[in-house]
Amino acid sequence: xxxxxxxxxxxxxxxxxxxxxxxxxxxxxxxxxxxxxxxxxxxxxxxxxxxxxxxxxxxxxxxxxxxxxxxxxxxxxxxxxxxxxxxxxxxxxxxxxxxxxxxxxxxxxxxxxxxxxxxxxxxxxxxxxxxxxxxxxxxxxxxxxxxxxxxxxxxxxxxxxxxxxxxxxxxxxxxxxxxxxxxxxxxxxxxxxxxxxxxxxxxxxxxxxxxxxxxxxxxxxxxxxxxxxxxxxxxxxxxxxxxxxxxxxxxxxxxxxxxxxxxxxxxxxxxxxxxxxxxxxxxxxxxxxxxxxxxxxxxxxxxxxxxxxxxxxxxxxxx
Amino acid sequence: xxxxxxxxxxxxxxxxxxxxxxxxxxxxxxxxxxxxxxxxxxxxxxxxxxxxxxxxxxxxxxxxxxxxxxxxxxxxxxxxxxxxxxxxxxxxxxx
Ligand SMILES: [Fe+2]
Ligand SMILES: [Fe+2]
Numbered sequence: 001x002x003x004x005x006x007x008x009x010x011x012x013x014x015x016x017x018x019x020x021x022x023x024x025x026x027x028x029x030x031x032x033x034x035x036x037x038x039x040x041x042x043x044x045x046x047x048x049x050x051x052x053x054x055x056x057x058x059x060x061x062x063x064x065x066x067x068x069x070x071x072x073x074x075x076x077x078x079x080x081x082x083x084x085x086x087x088x089x090x091x092x093x094x095x096x097x098x099x100x101x102x103x104x105x106x107x108x109x110x111x112x113x114x115x116x117x118x119x120x121x122x123x124x125x126x127x128x129x130x131x132x133x134x135x136x137x138x139x140x141x142x143x144x145x146x147x148x149x150x151x152x153x154x155x156x157x158x159x160x161x162x163x164x165x166x167x168x169x170x171x172x173x174x175x176x177x178x179x180x181x182x183x184x185x186x187x188x189x190x191x192x193x194x195x196x197x198x199x200x201x202x203x204x205x206x207x208x209x210x211x212x213x214x215x216x217x218x219x220x221x222x223x224x225x226x227x228x229x230x231x232x233x234x235x236x237x238x239x240x241x242x243x244x245x246x247x248x249x250x251x252x253x254x255x256x257x258x259x260x261x262x263x264x265x266x267x268x269x270x271x272x273x274x275x276x277x278x279x280x281x282x283x284x285x286x287x288x289x290x291x292x293x294x295x296x297x298x299x300x301x302x303x304x305x306x307x308x309x310x311x312x313x314x315x316x317x318x319x
Numbered sequence: 320x321x322x323x324x325x326x327x328x329x330x331x332x333x334x335x336x337x338x339x340x341x342x343x344x345x346x347x348x349x350x351x352x353x354x355x356x357x358x359x360x361x362x363x364x365x366x367x368x369x370x371x372x373x374x375x376x377x378x379x380x381x382x383x384x385x386x387x388x389x390x391x392x393x394x395x396x397x398x399x400x401x402x403x404x405x406x407x408x409x410x411x412x413x414x
Binding site for chain 2 (some may be wrong): 079
């Protein structure tokens with residue numbers, strides 16, 4: 001006989017109750033399929049961005065202006081590889097396969113951050129990438145340290161610890177150029193002109209055009225909306241640009257005393273969607289470089305497996 | 320071109336002498352030697368460790384989260400295992 005007054009919670013309701021209580025979800029816990037899928041998509045896209053993100057900066061390692069800058073840039077690029085690896089392994093705890101994720105990246109099926117489809121044309125771009133792009137990444141990533149899925153949150157804690165060096169070294173590159181000869185300062189300004197708007201696009205489409213945001217906020221995967229983070233970024237960066245003596249390339253930029261925040265111009269969303277669709281300046285180059293690296297590394301992966309098998313067989317005989 | 324994926328390894332790191340090894344994440348490697356070398360590069364770029372353990376992920380056995388309530392239940396009603404269960408007279412010192 002049924003005596004319960006309240007119907008028992010469904011699995012899904014229990015899950016949401018845990019999320020609402022800020023209890024982290026761990027790999028073997030029950031989760032809605034859509035939660036799993038959303039996370040696999042987000043974490044693998046994030047991992048791909050770290051991996052592809054090495055390319056625009058890798059471009060300058062051999063031409064860094066000093067040994068010090070070269071060592072720093074090399075370390076930063078190594079960190080980005082590390083970030084990719086932390087994230088791929090977090091996605092694997094959800095049942096995604098590493099090979100499949102890479103295959104999806106290489107076939108163009110999976111996305112990565114559009115920012116890496118812009119070219120790095122001058123040394124000042126290394127400053128802008130660290131200062132602005134890593135700066136935007138930090139704003140995106142800090143709230144993810146409290147995201148509801150445990151392995152993702154833990155990977156982000158590790159990532160965030162390493163990012164602040166990335167941003168500071170970029171700012172230092174900018175500062176050095178801005179305090180240098182007029183031509184150097186001009187180079188810094190020119191780089192800011194090219195990177196400002198693409199960096200604002202890193203926060204994703206406007207909230208009104210971002211249908212997944214609501215569900216992601218409910219599941220506490222996301223903790224801030226795209227527009228909230230974009231505003232925070234502008235408010236953070238404008239004073240830094242002023243300190244450098246650089247002009248942010250936005251005629252609509254203006255302090256709003258009432259909101260205690262900057263008003264700023266509209267992102268060119270047409271350009272954003274073009275790059276997302278694969279029509280950015282470097283989309284084809286980036287993918288081609290990734291695929292080439294993967295294919296040229298195939299023999300190493302095979303040889304390592306063969307070596308491991310041989311050693312195992314030898315140990316087996318010896319035992 | 321169709322080749323097997325390198326196996327997955329779980330990585331445990333001792334931050335400094337005197338502390339436990341703690342799980343930090345996982346990585347792929349062909350064998351244990353390579354897993355340790357990769358773990359050094361992936362997880363200790365800033366002196367985060369003095370010792371690394373790696374275990375092939377397939378060798379980890381875990382309790383089932385769905386059974387967690389019943390499984391850990393035996394310890395739930397044994398408050399007397401905690402020092403706070405006991406009233407110590409105020410005049411008694413060093414206990
Ligand atoms: Fe990163
Ligand atoms: Fe970074």
